[in-house]
Amino acid sequence: MRLNESTIVSASPKLIWDYIADPGNALHYMSGVTRWEVVSERRSGLGARYRMLIQVGSAEVGGLIEVVEFSPERDMAWSSVTGVDQRGRWRLRGVGGSRTRVEFRFAYGVAGAGITGYISELVAAPSLRRHLRRSLQLLKRQVEHERLRRDAAARQATPEATTA
Amino acid sequence: MADPAILAERAKKNGGGEAGAGEGSSSFAERMAPLGVAGDAFARVGGGVADAATAVAGGIVGRVGRRIGQVLSADLDDRDPDYIRENLPLSWLAATLWYRAEVRNMGNVPERGAVLLVGNHTGGNMSPEVIVLPLAFSTYFGVERPFYQLAHNLVLASPLGPFLRRYGAMPASHEHAREALRSGAAVLVFPGGDWEVHRPSWEGNRVDFAGRTGFVKLALSENVEIVPVVTIGGQETALFLSRGAWLAKLTRADRLLRLKVIPISLALPWILNVGDLLGHLPLPAKITIEVLPPIDPHERFGHEPDPDEVYEHVIGVMQEALDGLAAERRFPVIG
Numbered sequence: 283m284r285l286n287e288s289t290i291v292s293a294s295p296k297l298i299w300d301y302i303a304d305p306g307n308a309l310h311y312m313s314g315v316t317r318w319e320v321v322s323e324r325r326s327g328l329g330a331r332y333r334m335l336i337q338v339g340s341a342e343v344g345g346l347i348e349v350v351e352f353s354p355e356r357d358m359a360w361s362s363v364t365g366v367d368q369r370g371r372w373r374l375r376g377v378g379g380s381r382t383r384v385e386f387r388f389a390y391g392v393a394g395a396g397i398t399g400y401i402s403e404l405v406a407a408p409s410l411r412r413h414l415r416r417s418l419q420l421l422k423r424q425v426e427h428e429r430l431r432r433d434a435a436a437r438q439a440t441p442e443a444t445t446a
Numbered sequence: 447m448a449d450p451a452i453l454a455e456r457a458k459k460n461g462g463g464e465a466g467a468g469e470g471s472s473s474f475a476e477r478m479a480p481l482g483v484a485g486d487a488f489a490r491v492g493g494g495v496a497d498a499a500t501a502v503a504g505g506i507v508g509r510v511g512r513r514i515g516q517v518l519s520a521d522l523d524d525r526d527p528d529y530i531r532e533n534l535p536l537s538w539l540a541a542t543l544w545y546r547a548e549v550r551n552m553g554n555v556p557e558r559g560a561v562l563l564v565g566n567h568t569g570g571n572m573s574p575e576v577i578v579l580p581l582a583f584s585t586y587f588g589v590e591r592p593f594y595q596l597a598h599n600l601v602l603a604s605p606l607g608p609f610l611r612r613y614g615a616m617p618a619s620h621e622h623a624r625e626a627l628r629s630g631a632a633v634l635v636f637p638g639g640d641w642e643v644h645r646p647s648w649e650g651n652r653v654d655f656a657g658r659t660g661f662v663k664l665a666l667s668e669n670v671e672i673v674p675v676v677t678i679g680g681q682e683t684a685l686f687l688s689r690g691a692w693l694a695k696l697t698r699a700d701r702l703l704r705l706k707v708i709p710i711s712l713a714l715p716w717i718l719n720v721g722d723l724l725g726h727l728p729l730p731a732k733i734t735i736e737v738l739p740p741i742d743p744h745e746r747f748g749h750e751p752d753p754d755e756v757y758e759h760v761i762g763v764m765q766e767a768l769d770g771l772a773a774e775r776r777f778p779v780i781g
Contacts, residue, residue: 339542340578341585342552364588366534394532402535405543 283403287414288385291422293429295355295374295382301425302358302372305332311424313416314409316342328352331363336413338406344368367391384421386414518599520622522629525614527589530580533613534589537581545574545679545733546781549582554737555673558591560627561740562665563673566653566764567636567643568680570709571601571722574733575677579634580613582735592631596623598640600703600723620664627668634675637661643680644689644709644722650681651772653764655757662743662753662760671740672756674764678735678771682778683728684713690720732781734771738763 291298301307303326308318314336322331328349335344345365351357359371373385388410392399541547555561565575576595583593596618597610607615616622618639626633636642637655645654653676665672690708699705713719713726741763743756775781 335586339538340545340547340549341538341541341582342549343538343585345588364590366585392532392535394528395535396532398533398536398539402539405539 283391283407284387284389285407285411285414286385286387287411287418288383289418289422290377291382291384291425292380293382293425294380295376297429297432298374298382298384298421298425299355299358301428302421303327303352303354305330307424308332308334311417311420312336312413313420314338314413317344321346322348332360336410338409367393384418386418388414518617518619520616520619520625522592522594522626522631524611524616525592525594526612529612530584530614531589534581534584537577538585541574541578541581541733544728544730545578546730547574547578547733547735549578550734550736552582552586552737554739555583555587555632556671556740557587558630560630560668560670561632561673562623562627562661562668562670563632563634563675563737564661564760564764565634565636565675566655566677566768567638568650568677569683569728570644570686570711570713571725572683572728573643574680574683574728574731575675575735578733578735579675579677583632592626592629593634594622594626594631595634596636598704600705620660623664624668627664627670635661635664640705640707641689644686644707644711645681646688647681647684647686650686651678651768653761653768655761657757659753659757662756666743666751666753666756669744671742672760673740674738674760674767676736676738676764676767676771677733678768678775679731679733679781682731684711684719684726686711693720729779731779732775734774734781736767736771738767 301311305318305320305326309315312318315334316337317333317335319333320330321333322329324330326349328351330349332347333345334347335342337343343366345368346363347360347368347370348363349358350361351359351371355374357371357373359369362368367390369387369389371385371387373387375383375385377383390406390410391403395402555563563579565579567573568575580593580595583591587593592614594614594616595610597615599617601607602610602615602617616626618635623633623635637658637660638653639656639658641656642654645652661672686709688710689706690710691706693708693710694700694705697708699708708721709719711719711722711726713722714729715727716724719726741756741760743751746759747756
C-alpha cells in the first residue's frame with residue numbers, strides 16, 4: 283500500500299531540507315512516530331541508519347531503516363532493513379517565490395502475509411494517512427516559523443534596512 | 447525433560463502395545479475356565495473381545511504416550527521468526543479491531559539480553575494477552591529478537607499447539623525457561639496459570655499467582671531482571687463464574703492432567719461453558735497492557751534475596767498498576 287500527501291510550504295527548499303535532514307528534528311514533526319534513533323556512525327546522509335517506530339492501531343510498528351537516496355534539497359528516501367516492509371520519501375520541489383512543494387510518500391506492507399496482510403494494509407491506511415497529513419502540517423508550521431524567526435533576526439541585525 | 451522414547455516405553459510397560467494385549471487375553475480366559483463348557487465358549491469369545499479391547503486401549507495409551515512426549519519436549523528452534531513476521535498482520539487485526547488493544551511502556555523491557563517477563567493471566571483459554579503481547583514485543587523489538595512464552599501442556603497439545611510453538615510457546619517448566627534465558631532470550635511467564643486465568647470475572651482486577659514463587663527462583667538462579675506486565679480487560683471477554691476447582695478434584699483432572707480447575711463460565715457460542723476446552727468466542731473487551739519498570743532482585747534485595755519477599759514485592763507493584771488501570775475503566779467490555 284502506498285500513501286502520498288503533499289503541501290506547499292512558504293520557505294525555500296534549502297530551509298526545509300536542513301530541517302528534515304537533521305534526525306534530531308524527526309520527533310518534532312513526524313506524527314505518530316515514537317522513536318527515531320540514530321544507530322549508525324553517520325547521523326545523516328546516504329547510508330545513515332535509524333531505528334524508528336510509529337504507532338499504528340494497537341502496536342508500535344517499525345524497525346531498522348536505512349537512507350537509500352539523499353539528494354540535497356530534492357529527495358530523501360529510506361527503506362526498511364528489518365521489521366515491517368516500508369519505504370518513505372520526502373520530495374521537495376521549488377514552485378517559485380520562495381515556496382516549495384513538499385511531498386511525503388509512504389509505502390508499507392508485509393511480504394508473504396497474504397490476504398490478512400492486504401486487509402491490515404487497508405485497515406491501517408486511514409490512520410497512517412492522518413499521520414502523513416499531520417506530519418506535513420507540523421513540518422510546514424515549524425519551517426515557516428523558523429523562516430519568520432530568521433527573517434526577524436536578519437532585520438534586527440540590519441536596523442537601517444528596515445527603517446529605510 | 448520427558449523423552450518421547452522413554453514415555454512410549456513406559457506406556458508399553460503400563461499395558462500399551464502388543465505385549466500388553468497378549469497378557470490381558472490369557473488372564474481373562476483363565477478366569478473364565480471354572481465355568482465349564484459354556485464357560486469355555488464364553489471365555490473364548492470374551493477372550494477375543496478382551497484381546498481386541500486391550501489392543502485398542504494399548505494402542506491408544508501408546509499413542510497418548512508418544513503425543514505427551516512430543517508435547518512436553520521443547521526445542522528453541524521451533525520458534526520461526528519468518529512465520530511470526532508473516533502472521534503479524536493477523537495478530538494486529540485481532541488486537542486492533544477486536545480488542546482495541548493498547549500496550550503501554552514497552553520500552554521498559556531492557557533493549558537486549560535475557561529477561562523474564564511476568565504477567566497476570568486473563569480471559570480463560572482465549573487469553574487476549576497471548577495475542578497482544580507477542581505482537582507488541584515483535585513489532586517493537588523486531589521478530590529477530592528471540593521471545594518465548596511458557597504455556598500449559600494442554601494448550602500445546604491442542605490443535606493450536608504447532609502454531610503456538612512457531613510463535614515461541616514452550617511447555618511450562620523451569621528447564622525450558624532456563625534454556626531459553628541462557629540463550630539470551632526474553633521469556634514470558636504467567637505464574638498464575640490456569641488458576642488465575644479462569645478466576646471469576648468479579649475478581650478480574652486482582653493479581654493472583656496462588657503463591658507460586660517459581661518465577662522468582664528462576665530469576666534469581668539465572669540472575670535476570672523481572673519485568674512485570676499487567677493486563678486488564680481479559681476477564682470481561684466472558685462471564686467467568688467459577689474456577690471449578692471442586693470439579694477438577696471430583697474428576698481427578700488435577701492429578702491426571704495437571705488441571706487445578708475446570709472452569710465454568712457463560713460464554714459464546716456455548717452459553718454455559720464447562721471446561722473451556724474448545725475455547726469460546728471472546729467478547730470484544732478493550733484490552734490494556736502496561737509494562738512496568740524492570741526489577742533486579744539482587745540489586746533491590748541484596749546478594750541472597752528471600753524469594754517470598756521478592757514475590758510479595760512483584761505482586762505488590764503489579765496490583766498497584768492493575769488498580770490504576772481499573773480506575774481508568776468506566777464500563778465493562780467498552781473500557
